[in-house]
Amino acid sequence: xxxxxFIRPAAGGRxxxxxxxLGLDWGTTTLRGYLIGDKGTVLAERSAKAGILHIxxxxxxxxxxxxxxxxxxxxxxxxxxxxxxxxSRQGWAEAPYVxxxxxxxxxxxxxxxxxxxxxxxxxxxxxxxxxxxxxxMRGEETQIFGAHQNATQDGLFVLPGSHxxxxxxxxxxxxxFATFMTGExxxxxxxxxxxxxxxxxxxxxxxxxxxxxxxxxxxxxILQRLFSARTLALFGELPETGVAAYLSGLLIGAEIAxxxxxxxxxxxxxxxxxxxxxxxxxxxxxxHCDLAAGKARKGAAARGxxxxxxxxxxxxxxxx
Amino acid sequence: xxxxxFIRPAAGGRxxxxxxxLGLDWGTTTLRGYLIGDKGTVLAERSAKAGILHIxxxxxxxxxxxxxxxxxxxxxxxxxxxxxxxxSRQGWAEAPYVxxxxxxxxxxxxxxxxxxxxxxxxxxxxxxxxxxxxxxMRGEETQIFGAHQNATQDGLFVLPGSHxxxxxxxxxxxxxFATFMTGExxxxxxxxxxxxxxxxxxxxxxxxxxxxxxxxxxxxxILQRLFSARTLALFGELPETGVAAYLSGLLIGAEIAxxxxxxxxxxxxxxxxxxxxxxxxxxxxxxHCDLAAGKARKGAAARGxxxxxxxxxxxxxxxx
Numbered sequence: 256x257x258x259x260x261f262i263r264p265a266a267g268g269r270x271x272x273x274x275x276x277l278g279l280d281w282g283t284t285t286l287r288g289y290l291i292g293d294k295g296t297v298l299a300e301r302s303a304k305a306g307i308l309h310i311x312x313x314x315x316x317x318x319x320x321x322x323x324x325x326x327x328x329x330x331x332x333x334x335x336x337x338x339x340x341x342x343s344r345q346g347w348a349e350a351p352y353v354x355x356x357x358x359x360x361x362x363x364x365x366x367x368x369x370x371x372x373x374x375x376x377x378x379x380x381x382x383x384x385x386x387x388x389x390x391x392m393r394g395e396e397t398q399i400f401g402a403h404q405n406a407t408q409d410g411l412f413v414l415p416g417s418h419x420x421x422x423x424x425x426x427x428x429x430x431x432f433a434t435f436m437t438g439e440x441x442x443x444x445x446x447x448x449x450x451x452x453x454x455x456x457x458x459x460x461x462x463x464x465x466x467x468x469x470x471x472x473x474x475x476x477i478l479q480r481l482f483s484a485r486t487l488a489l490f491g492e493l494p495e496t497g498v499a500a501y502l503s504g505l506l507i508g509a510e511i512a513x514x515x516x517x518x519x520x521x522x523x524x525x526x527x528x529x530x531x532x533x534x535x536x537x538x539x540x541x542x543h544c545d546l547a548a549g550k551a552r553k554g555a556a557a558r559g560x561x562x563x564x565x566x567x568x569x570x571x572x573x574x575x
Numbered sequence: 576x577x578x579x580x581f582i583r584p585a586a587g588g589r590x591x592x593x594x595x596x597l598g599l600d601w602g603t604t605t606l607r608g609y610l611i612g613d614k615g616t617v618l619a620e621r622s623a624k625a626g627i628l629h630i631x632x633x634x635x636x637x638x639x640x641x642x643x644x645x646x647x648x649x650x651x652x653x654x655x656x657x658x659x660x661x662x663s664r665q666g667w668a669e670a671p672y673v674x675x676x677x678x679x680x681x682x683x684x685x686x687x688x689x690x691x692x693x694x695x696x697x698x699x700x701x702x703x704x705x706x707x708x709x710x711x712m713r714g715e716e717t718q719i720f721g722a723h724q725n726a727t728q729d730g731l732f733v734l735p736g737s738h739x740x741x742x743x744x745x746x747x748x749x750x751x752f753a754t755f756m757t758g759e760x761x762x763x764x765x766x767x768x769x770x771x772x773x774x775x776x777x778x779x780x781x782x783x784x785x786x787x788x789x790x791x792x793x794x795x796x797i798l799q800r801l802f803s804a805r806t807l808a809l810f811g812e813l814p815e816t817g818v819a820a821y822l823s824g825l826l827i828g829a830e831i832a833x834x835x836x837x838x839x840x841x842x843x844x845x846x847x848x849x850x851x852x853x854x855x856x857x858x859x860x861x862x863h864c865d866l867a868a869g870k871a872r873k874g875a876a877a878r879g880x881x882x883x884x885x886x887x888x889x890x891x892x893x894x895x
């Protein structure tokens with residue numbers, strides 16, 4: 256189960272003296288551990304394919320010891336903060352959602368005691384729309400507060416993925432957010448509908464992607480425009496090797512249009528937080544929509560865990 | 576392969592003397608044959624699971640003989656008209672699309688001679704939108720011209736399904752149409768995304784359906800609202816037995832909103848053409864959106880085949 260994911264191993268495997276926090280970004284597929292020093296610097300980072308879907312029989316404690324047992328042994332008072340789906344109903348312990356608007360300090364950590372020492376779990380965020388329908392995030396709030404460190408970074412934060420999140424930050428508060436099932440919808444359409452049967456290969460076709468983005472962005476809705484991924488190929492006006500890129504662009508363009516219609520702040524600064532490939536894809540898509548976007552500095556999750564731990568008074572060493 | 580689908584068998588198995596047309600509604604999954612009398616009345620009807628996806632090695636002729644060999648033997652001059660995916664690239668012969676606007680008479684039949692007698696194939700329709708992107712239908716045009724017999728029936732025709740079609744009829748012409756991948760999208764979301772994992776059972780929950788319709792109809796786009804099928808169940812505000820009905824309603828509501836935004840004729844009379852279950856579902860959905868809709872008289876496909884055959888001069892017996 257453990258990956259060999261040492262990225263920056265601690266020298267000689269011993270505990271660096273200044274370690275102040277073990278931060279865990281514990282999601283559906285992956286568990287990432289950050290050993291964070293007393294200035295908030297990441298001293299070491301590890302990851303394992305130990306996301307909650309991979310944990311059998313509730314063996315969360317074993318997975319954590321396997322990832323970071325040596326770090327914990329070396330420092331008996333090292334606090335642990337965890338964010339992500341580990342705090343969901345399917346995770347180790349359910350940390351109830353906090354309603355927006357919320358600052359980093361409003362994320363009161365949920366203390367879970369079923370381990371050798373307390374595991375402090377970051378709660379997710381919940382929002383109700385005008386119809387009273389809820390939306391939620393869990394894990395992304397930590398990345399957002401890691402990327403948004405002060406009011407000069409107010410604006411829109413976009414976290415692309417299976418379930419893309421868009422959030423508005425104002426004066427250090429998350430004041431709005433929404434989930435778009437873009438990535439998961441793309442996979443379902445590609446693998447399980449007639450659109451996928453038009454796809455030959457999966458070439459990274461920049462022209463097809465651009466065309467999809469622009470057509471999706473101009474849509475009044477996506478249910479009708481989806482079919483264009485079939486008809487354009489049928490009429491020989493889109494190469495079959497470009498259908499996947501076109502469909503991806505179509506959905507991302509529609510996501511951008513929907514999100515902007517919901518936010519209704521044309522001037523909001525946009526910051527993208529994501530892995531390099533998704534970040535590049537959304538950055539390119541926004542350029543096709545004549546939108547300027549910035550990319551968040553790397554390490555948003557670790558910085559967010561550090562910040563939320565501090566706001567909850569967990570960083571005794573740091574405060575000393 | 577043959578079904579036993581005699582609905583109104585000819586008496587004694589002999590050829591009724593007045594037969595004037597063999598109409599075939601030959602789609603992806605099913606082949607339906609209508610023996611039509613010289614006044615346009617359906618004398619007999621048969622069906623077989625011999626849609627083009629079920630035909631191996633191009634054995635279309637064999638499938639047709641198996642369905643209607645006795646009818647053809649009994650009347651050597653009986654003309655054959657076929658509509659549907661049989662005229663697609665994957666069918667028996669590709670009948671090129673006709674561009675809209677188009678009347679029934681503009682559907683010039685494509686004569687296919689690779690059979691004991693000519694098979695006249697109804698071409699599908701094609702439309703280009705303002706961006707030059709094509710949309711197509713094949714088979715639905717025949718049902719539409721069967722349901723729309725005169726100008727008093729002008730308005731919007733809706734054919735719900737895996738790929739729902741909406742068409743505007745004005746003065747006997749199809750002046751606009753569009754495809755919505757609602758049904759196929761529903762199946763892909765239900766069977767292959769996290770939304771499906773919330774579904775327990777598949778109860779016909781009218782309240783959940785209504786809620787979905789209204790929320791989908793009020794959407795600025797569906798990518799964001801899809802996630803509500805998960806969050807409402809997560810918060811215990813939608814029974815898991817109602818998630819499938821809710822999701823179906825959500826997509827149909829969004830389809831109705833999108834189509835009406837595209838048509839921009841709030842007063843257009845709406846006629847639904849579909850199998851009884853889908854017809855009921857869309858009729859109910861439109862009522863939730865405060866839209867009045869009518870249902871087409873049964874037998875639209877056979878009436879359309881008869882009408883298009885007549886407009887193409889194929890009904891020698893009828894004209895005599």
